[in-house]
Amino acid sequence: MGKAISSVCAWVDERLGVSDLVEFAKQKTVPLHRHSFWYYWGGLSLFFFLVQALTGVLLLIYYRPGPDAFESVRQITFEIHFGWLVRSAHSWASNLMIVAIFVHMFSVFLMKAYRKPREFGWWTGVVLLMMTMLFGFSGYLLPMNELAYFATKVGLEIPASMPGIGPKLAALVRGGLEVNEFTVQRFFALHVVVLPAVFLPLLAFQLWLVQKHGNAWPPAEERKPVEARQTIPFFPNFLMKDLAMWLIALNVLAVLASLFPWELGQPADALKPAPPGIHPEWYYMSSFQVLKLFGTWFPGASGEAAGIVIFTLGLVLWILIPLYDPTRTAGRRGRNATYFGLFALAVLLVTTVWGYVGLK
């Protein structure tokens, strides 16, 4: 039996060169220091994405976009064996994926892993985060329940308030003047075709960049002489730890999906008044709150427009940070970038909490 397996492995290896890959992985090292914990968050983001892909495909088997959207999700949740579990895992994993990417992004930022030669890694990472948020936004409407309907309606008011192209862009996404089954159809196409078609190559590009440049040393470690730095082999040591984190993540997901299954709520009804305290998902709460604040500070549509401008400006600065703080010799720029990162983190946290407190 063992001999047969060995000969099959050898046959595959001869054709695909698997042993070369293993050899390469053994040569590759990962920095070991007191901040190594943060290296796992990129892998965790990938893990939740894989869960999303798998559960998404399973949901596709029964989900019907358009006028039957709610009914099909009702069947998944209340009639099909373990349909509720697949849906819960999909919904929870989407939120956990966004949490993981946020943590990954801020850890990359604060460890200065965007510096030369990792600028493209930073840019693709930010785009991947924004696309993940778009995945979340487009997926949220698909059950077409009451909350999703009104939250999408509110959410689409943000691009609609943009001067110039805003209203047209919102109408294009909605498929008309109101959120309805055509919107569901469009969001569905966006969610399962358009976004994955862009997301997957970008993800592959980022993974290739990680392989090419390896994990970055944080500044404090970088200052040490090379011989004083510690590393561990990627294969099998780091990979095993990474897989252990995946296992923990899988268990967290399983506990959340089983004990707190995702509720379906009531079907959307455009004639009903919006339920009190309607708000977007937590990862949009910060921008929602900022727009709300600007709306109270400035009269009419100018408030929301000012909010969008400020937010866009912040995002542009965030994206351009590798150009402002390109190397470890950047000096004051490096410190300024750190302050900017901490300020952005504080603004995100404060406005998110403020948004939820304001709902009560």
Added chain:
Amino acid sequence: MNYPFWNVPHIGSGWVIGLIAIFHVMISHFAVGGGLYLPLAERKALREGRRDWLDMLRGHSKFFLLLTGVFGAVSGVGIWFAIGLAHPEATSTLIHNFVFAWAIEWVFFMVELSTAAVYYYTWDRIPERLHLTVGWVYAGASLFTLVIINGILTFMLEPGDAWLAVAGTGREASRFWEAFFNPTYWPSLLLRAAVCTSLAGIWALVTCSRIDGEEKPAAKAELVRWSAKWLIPSFVALPFLLAWYLYQVPESQRALLSFGMSTIGTGAFTQVTRTVLIIVMTSATIVGVVYFFAWRSPRDFSFAHALAVLGLGLIATASGEYAREMLRKPYVIGRHMYSNGVRVKSVETLNQTGYLTSSLWTCRVGDPRFARGEAMFRGQCMACHTKDAYRSMKRLLAGRDREAIGNLLTLLHEHKPDSPYRAFMPPLVGTKEEIEALGDYLATLTPKEKAVAKRQHGEPSIAKR
């Protein structure tokens, strides 16, 4: 019925028992499994002359004594207080049947506590063989506490036909042995024994993980691997024992496992299925982590790894206990007493004479009607439901008007064979007037009906004798 009702807002009295019991089980099973681990490891160390093992065992026995002797013992007594307050009727039945069993268990418990202390404090103070003998006495005593308590716990799930035939006649004790060795006794005992050995291995891994792998690579590798082996019996035998156990569980209770497969509908009692999923997931993860991290790389097995395995083990154990408790629904003692303390044989009588008139602590409530309704709620619903949090009545009744609530109560009262609630809820007992009063009270909990009901009847209040 014969006792006052214990109102625990938000979490309900069941969870008071649940939290204490789950905490206790996680320690007490370690007490049994660890009781075997210590003398076996000590014997191996003595036979093979491994002094470095003895150092680790000494540290482990100190931790063992503290955890089992303090937290295990205190939480065990806590269960007594909790069950006496939350389920006095069921506790009374158990005491009447198993008082001698409990007395014997306490004897073993005292031996267990004493020997655990002697075992720790006599390292290097008495001859090695005698010290090992103390360990064996501890192991035997702790195993017997499990052997006895398992009979009482499994009795509650399925007392067996022999005991049920004499239940309520005053001759229940004549069927002590049939009740004790009830249909689920043996599979449950072996299941628990398997969990005990697993927990012994898991807790030992925590201690072993703290050995410095750089300083003592051989000792760490050997101890980690030897401790990891303690999980093997459990994971090989567990699926078979579980299948045997479920085969012995009455068909009606087994059906509760499948409710949550296709739905998460409110009121559909889906938590057993969902909890079982967690057990499967966490158990599979433990196998993976222990194999890859403890068995394959014992020297690198860190404290964080051990804590992760421990956390998973505790989640699996807690989920198992919760699922077992839920599997008893709608009974607290299978086919004899419903989860709200109403005996199966008393249902007809209570329907004719009245629930409140038969309850010592509520029987003389006069009007107002709301007080009667609230007393019905406390007596018959509150064993499993709270007003506003765990299994919240407000949430479950949301959207129902007074008439819909009345229809639901009629459904529960009639308790027909095709009723969807029959599988996991006791019948609602009482006279028509009592059930009407309960309906009026429940209507005050739903937002729509609350204002109207308050205007008509004033604020509800509880009346006591």
